[in-house]
Amino acid sequence: MVEHTVAATNAIVTLDVPIPQVIWGWMITLNMWAKSIGTGVILVGAYLLARYDDKVGDQVRLWMPIISFIFLNIFLLFTLLDLHQPFRMWHIFAYPHWTSAITVGAWMATVFTGIVFILCIIAIKKYVLKKECKLEKYYDPLLKIAVVLAIPVTLYTATIMGEATARELWQTPTELAQMLLAALLCGSAVFLLLGGKWSYEVKRDLAIILGSSAFLSFIIYMGEYYFGHMKSEEVAAILAYVKESGPYHVMFWAGQWLAFIIPMVLVYFSLKSRSSSLLYLASVSAIIGLYIAKHVWLIIPQLLPLS
Amino acid sequence: MKLGFLVDLNLCMGCKGCEVACKVENKVPLHSWRLRVKYVDVGVYPETRRTYTPLRCNHCEDAPCERICPVSALHYLENGIVNIDKERCIGCAGCMMACPYGAIYMDPETNTADKCTYCAHRVASEMMPACVVACPVEANIFGDLDDPTSHISRYIMEHQKNGGVKVRKPEKNTHPKHFYVGGGEVQLNPLAAKREEGYNLFNKITHLDHIGGH
Numbered sequence: 293m294v295e296h297t298v299a300a301t302n303a304i305v306t307l308d309v310p311i312p313q314v315i316w317g318w319m320i321t322l323n324m325w326a327k328s329i330g331t332g333v334i335l336v337g338a339y340l341l342a343r344y345d346d347k348v349g350d351q352v353r354l355w356m357p358i359i360s361f362i363f364l365n366i367f368l369l370f371t372l373l374d375l376h377q378p379f380r381m382w383h384i385f386a387y388p389h390w391t392s393a394i395t396v397g398a399w400m401a402t403v404f405t406g407i408v409f410i411l412c413i414i415a416i417k418k419y420v421l422k423k424e425c426k427l428e429k430y431y432d433p434l435l436k437i438a439v440v441l442a443i444p445v446t447l448y449t450a451t452i453m454g455e456a457t458a459r460e461l462w463q464t465p466t467e468l469a470q471m472l473l474a475a476l477l478c479g480s481a482v483f484l485l486l487g488g489k490w491s492y493e494v495k496r497d498l499a500i501i502l503g504s505s506a507f508l509s510f511i512i513y514m515g516e517y518y519f520g521h522m523k524s525e526e527v528a529a530i531l532a533y534v535k536e537s538g539p540y541h542v543m544f545w546a547g548q549w550l551a552f553i554i555p556m557v558l559v560y561f562s563l564k565s566r567s568s569s570l571l572y573l574a575s576v577s578a579i580i581g582l583y584i585a586k587h588v589w590l591i592i593p594q595l596l597p598l599s
Numbered sequence: 600m601k602l603g604f605l606v607d608l609n610l611c612m613g614c615k616g617c618e619v620a621c622k623v624e625n626k627v628p629l630h631s632w633r634l635r636v637k638y639v640d641v642g643v644y645p646e647t648r649r650t651y652t653p654l655r656c657n658h659c660e661d662a663p664c665e666r667i668c669p670v671s672a673l674h675y676l677e678n679g680i681v682n683i684d685k686e687r688c689i690g691c692a693g694c695m696m697a698c699p700y701g702a703i704y705m706d707p708e709t710n711t712a713d714k715c716t717y718c719a720h721r722v723a724s725e726m727m728p729a730c731v732v733a734c735p736v737e738a739n740i741f742g743d744l745d746d747p748t749s750h751i752s753r754y755i756m757e758h759q760k761n762g763g764v765k766v767r768k769p770e771k772n773t774h775p776k777h778f779y780v781g782g783g784e785v786q787l788n789p790l791a792a793k794r795e796e797g798y799n800l801f802n803k804i805t806h807l808d809h810i811g812g813h
Contacts, residue, residue, distance in 0.1 A: 299643040303785040305793035306649070306800040307638035310630065312704065313806040315695050332675030359635045376690025376710040383670040383689050394669035394693050456696040457663035457771055524770075525790055599637070599654050599767075 293353040314594050319374040321587040323367050324449055325478075327401075328471070328582065332362035332479025334408070336501060338439045339482065343492050348487065352433070355486055357411035362407045371398075393455050397448035402442040407434050446475040459593035460526040461516070470512060474582055477505040477551070481575035484568075495568045502571075503559030510552035513585070517544075522574060526596065533592040544588045550581025551569035601679040601776065602717060602734050603744040605764075606753050609781035610738035613638060613651030621655075624718060630807065631704045633715040634730055639785050639792045651674035652786040653730070653739070655768065655777030656681065656715035664694035664703060664714075679744075679776060680719050687713045699771045715732060716743070734740040744776060754780070787801070 337356035340348055372378045384398045410427065411434055417425040450471045480501040487494060511553030521528035534544035558574035561567075613636055621627065621634040634655040641648045658681045665673045665681055672688035675681060688711035694711065695703045706713045718728035726732075732737045742751035758764050758780045766775040767787045784791040796805055 300646070301641065302643055302786070303639050303641045305637060305792050305794045305798075305804060307636075307802060308794075308804060309632050309635045310805045311701060311808045312695065315692050374691070376692070376705060377688065380670075380687075380689040383687055387670045387687060389669055391666045392669040392693070394667065394691060398669065452667070452693065455663065455667045456693070457773065458697055458699040458701070472804045495756075509683060531788055583800040594696075597794050598787050 310460050316385055317407045319370045321590050323370045324586050325583045326363045326366040329478040330360045330367055330472040331442040332337055333482050334438050334442040335475055336479030336483055343564035348494055354415045357408050357415050360408045363411045393448050393451035400445050404445045407438045458598055460524055460595040461530045473505045473509045476501055477578050481578045484575040485572045499571055501560045503556050506552040506555045530593050530596055540588050540592055547581050547585030547588055550577050551585045601744045603776040605740040605754055605778040605781040607738045610736045611651045617653055618731040620671035620729040624729035628708050641785055650786050657700055657777040660774035663697035667697040678774055679719050682716050682719050685709055688712050699768050711761040
């Protein structure tokens with residue numbers, strides 16, 4: 293920014309009104325994080341059922357919809373609480389505007405949550421109450437629909453970020469990849485925490501999903517961190533908040549270490565030693581770290597003055 | 600009809616008459632602004648110059664706020680104005696995240712988004728926007744961009760030949776219908792001027808900690 297270094301063009305704002313800074317805060321981070329878990333367990337759970345139905349089928353069929361439903365409700369609750377007019381939420385269904393990713397996402401998430409709720413009812417009736425359920429035959433067909441829907445539901449926030457024209461840092465293709473990887477990271481981490489007595493093969497697969505998701509996410513973040521400033525003046529100014537002297541530097545790296553680096557290292561050592569105990573730590577670290585990593589990425593573009 | 604706005608920054612003297620007129624006309628609450636005039640000082644003492652830039656909604660032809668609004672609270676009027684229906688707004692703040700010009704605010708009294716509407720209610724009664732009427736030097740020019748004989752069209756044509764007509768952030772592809780004559784980088788690009796927190800000319804340059812009544 294030559295204006296700051298050349299005396300003749302040195303420019304400084306001397307009179308202005310206070311301008312808004314953080315508009316979407318921790319509730320939106322929690323929204324994204326909970327959605328990653330809610331959709332991730334469906335995606336990874338479906339993989340486990342396809343591959344290891346005979347070994348882990350009953351447990352996955354019970355816990356997958358329950359965990360997904362809990363976290364989808366956290367996601368929906370904080371979406372609602374973040375609205376300044378939460379009692380007008382129904383407007384999205386009464387007056388939908390289909391160019392908005394918020395609208396499309398709200399509709400898909402509602403249908404998805406409804407399907408997961410039915411899966412929950414079937415699972416609880418069959419595995420917890422040990423009762424016969426007339427809907428049981430619909431479990432697998434509904435799960436297939438849920439898997440298909442889980443992908444756009446986990447991705448749509450990336451499209452909202454892409455539609456946020458003011459925030460140059462968020463580019464749709466990159467954010468789409470990050471959202472999908474976050475879901476796989478969370479889904480595998482949750483099942484690693486659940487599957488205490490599962491066989492090594494199952495845990496190995498989950499560890500590979502966890503490790504590779506962490507690796508790919510980390511690569512994308514590092515790509516943005518080291519090369520993002522070449523894209524535009526705006527991205528360079530945003531990334532300055534997480535660079536060495538930036539106010540979010542420590543938080544950014546705490547997120548990267550907890551969400552990606554530590555899980556990658558622990559997965560590597562656990563695969564090498566055929567030990568699964570390290571995977572608990574990797575899973576907890578990934579789930580906590582993802583919240584921090586996502587929060588930093590949500591906040592920093594909002595710190596930049598737009599006018 | 601496609602209504603547009605032009606501000607001749609060579610004429611603007613930073614009196615903030617437009618800012619006050621807008622506040623009064625639209626009953627804009629404290630800590631909120633539909634239109635504001637930003638002062639940017641350029642150079643180093645004694646070689647300095649003060650610039651004044653009125654900033655308001657650009658009523659973009661491809662408005663990101665209209666696109667992201669989930670309930671069409673932000674919508675186009677037939678005359679090209681990007682209007683807002685506050686009764687329909689759910690307060691998701693998506694428009695605030697999308698607008699590259701920071702022109703939308705969350706009204707702390709109604710908890711809904713709000714912004715400059717080019718005084719659509721006045722325009723409907725064939726009156727000029729309040730800021731245009733209040734400007735003592737006629738730096739604000741408002742009119743129909745589709746009509747080649749309108750004052751604004753002729754003004755743009757006259758200044759276009761020297762490349763003197765600019766819009767803010769053209770790289771965002773929003774196609775703003777708000778033009779500036781005599782505007783430089785420091786006036787139109789927020790990154791071209793330092794914005795240091797703390798007391799400055801008459802006020803404390805700062806940020807709002809919270810948005811609306813949240």
